Amino acid sequence: MKLSVIGAGYVGLTTAACLAQIGHDVFCSESDVEKLAKLQSGIMPFFEPNLEDVIKGVCNAGRLTFGSTEEAIAWGTVIFICVGTPPLANGDADLSSIENAARTIAKRASGYRLVIEKSTVPVQTGSQLRKYLAANRTNGLKYDVASNPEFLREGSSVEDFLHPERIVVGVDSPSAEEILREIYQPVISQSFTCPIHPNCAKRNEPVFLVTDTGSAELIKHASNSFLAMKISFINMVANLCETVGADVTKVAQGMGLDSRIGPSFLNPGIGFGGFCFPKDVQAFIRIAEKAGCDFALLREVEKINQGRIGHLVEKVRNELWVIRGKKIAVWGLAFKPNTDDVRFAPSIALIESLLSEGAKVSAYDPEAMDKAKAVLPNITYCSDPYKAAEGTEAIVVVTEWDEFRRIAWTRIKSVIERPLIIDGRNMLDAKVVADQGFQYVSVGRPSVIPAEARSAEREGPVLAAQDQTAGAMAD
């Protein structure tokens, strides 16, 4: 089918590439001329695993073209709107890019169009879009509007798009449902050629859920808000564990085994960030507020999250006493691993806070340094984690990049000023780093003193001994 995608960001580009991969002829537009030029000459505008390969493949096969939004609208009868919906100062979603796209559609399109919101938008945006198109159409346009919220995660977007758990379509007409079902048929039946792993094991057929437009819009906000709440909950429990001397890892393990709770999103740390969670929670609060319902539960979720950076800085201060003039290494800048996205990343607030207290920060991230330079010009960027650690008095781990699990700690030990690790993600193995002579401070667990100091020190229960040794799940 001939499909158009408006907006070539994380969501739009992935959508366009994957729809082409499963056999459609796709035209993708982008309003940022620089970005468009890059795409047209085969350069990726951002880092995302597997995406480049998929794009190369489908472009070579002639199934994906880039160009202007006007061209995109002329291309096919189905239009996916994938433009950004960032938050306004008051927490509302800024829908001006959506309106822009709608304006172009109303002006340029003739005949029938199925307009699909893929961007995350507040409930009732669908009916607003309908009204807008009705009032502004020029060439006798006939249209349907549908909602098809996107659940992909940066860092695994191609995989998430092609092997989703569910596809949600909010429609108000049977023909719109039919078209969407046909578009997604290869994904629903998992019958396409998987570009990532030819013998793909992950072949569970997704649930195809058809709802009304408003419910589909709400599903996206409710999902993200729930997950954000899960994170804030476990962060609160982590605080409690720190005070009473319990181990949040164990608590989370025991909770996660409950099939009504589930293990994912129960990792305590420095809080959620990124382009989606903070803004989607905010937007959901505003949606509820406008509907006359005070979603105070979510305001607490936000508050807990906002306290996480201060909590981590407090840990740094606890160990270093005075922060002014100290050199501190920050490992990881992206808001999560496998992406170069630093929008609303906790690293930024953390580094700004450290800088404001007079620290000197040297940072390393395998992918996100270019993007970070624009936001944080006043820190030293290093080409590897070892250089970043040189002469510092603490390493603060902020993003769970896998390579931080494979560090040669003896090398770090030889260049660092003080062997102190503050792990904001609980990602390192406490025993390994303590054996290498590091002091290890993490979230929601007792801090661990290096092996040599432990034998020297008399009074002993520095680490929750039973928790670490008896540890692990039996069977």
Add this chain to the structure above:
Amino acid sequence: MRIAVVGSGYVGLVAGACFADIGHEVILVDNDRQKVAALTQGQVPIHEKFLPELLERHRGHRLTFSGDLHAAVEASDAVFIAVGTPSTERGDADLSYVESVARGISGAINRYKVVVEKSTVPVYTSEWIRKIILRNAAAPDSFDVASNPEFMREGTAVSDFFYTDRIVIGADSERCTAMLREIYAPLTDGSYYQRPDAIPRPDRAQIPPPMVVTSTKSAELLKHACNAFLAMKISFINAVASVCELVGADVHQVCLGIGTDSRIGSRFLNPGIGYGGSCFPKDLRAFRAVAREHGYEFRLLDEVMLINEDQRRRFLHKVHSALWTLRGKRLAVLGLAFKGGTDDIRESPAILVTQMLLQEGCQVAAYDPAAKERAREVFGSAVEFADNPYDAARGADCHRWTQSL
């Protein structure tokens, strides 16, 4: 192993019967003499699937009942405390029953014993139990205090015991951990499930269940954290339901849409009139109090509780908007237990809503397949109790049905 279970309520009775079924010698203790007598004679005081069979199977052989705590402890290697821990006026857990059992245990430590908290208790309770037993002159190495929180749900308690999502053991010494592992070995090594007379396996169950071994404090905290999370899940979806009503979306579709996300899961995502029962409300209050005691204001939980209270008001509001005035109207209430499959009415939303309806001057006819007798103790003659839903509904202006959570 020889096990004493102190407290023969929902948890104690079920756990005791199940321990007997996996091969242990169990003495069930209760200070309620009538209860002990009734149990000895073969009565089953609570409505719980498979419990009558298990009691029948083991009563008088591996399972005995007693009012004598001292003798029971002396005869046992492990003592499980399963007495109630209700809320005090201030919202924290009332530990006086636990304390009195601890005192009772202290005089009966004639050899090494493990004292296990099965009741849901605030973090640090184990240290209090330890202190009390020590104060009464037991030798420090003659006992350990451990935590083994219970996750069974009323209505499916027996199945839940055998087919649990996980067994949590909180212990601070090797010796104590080893004993608890041994107690649960027939489940964790899978041998129980081979038996022809094993309690049948529910669809979802994974066997053998995983075991989480941790410190006592972490185990204590874990139980409160689980219940608080589940209550939060319910309140979340109830709040989403309110938003749906206001914007004209369909909350059931929203539930389907978010429940298919494996990081969320579809269970406990049913909107309704809020959670109730003997556990969630009190455990939430207790967890809130624990946090406060340690200097944290767990406001997230306040919001969970506020939403829950609000659900009942919203429900009453719906009745109002359907019937306009309520005084003198005849209403049928179908379901009184706090959820389906049980006769427990403690903090049941159905009871609270019925009370609100009575206050509004309604005439209420109620039906519940299991909880009628217990509800009669609350309402006396203020409510008419029917023998089936049709009688209850006869001539009613409106009825409600409690769905299981």
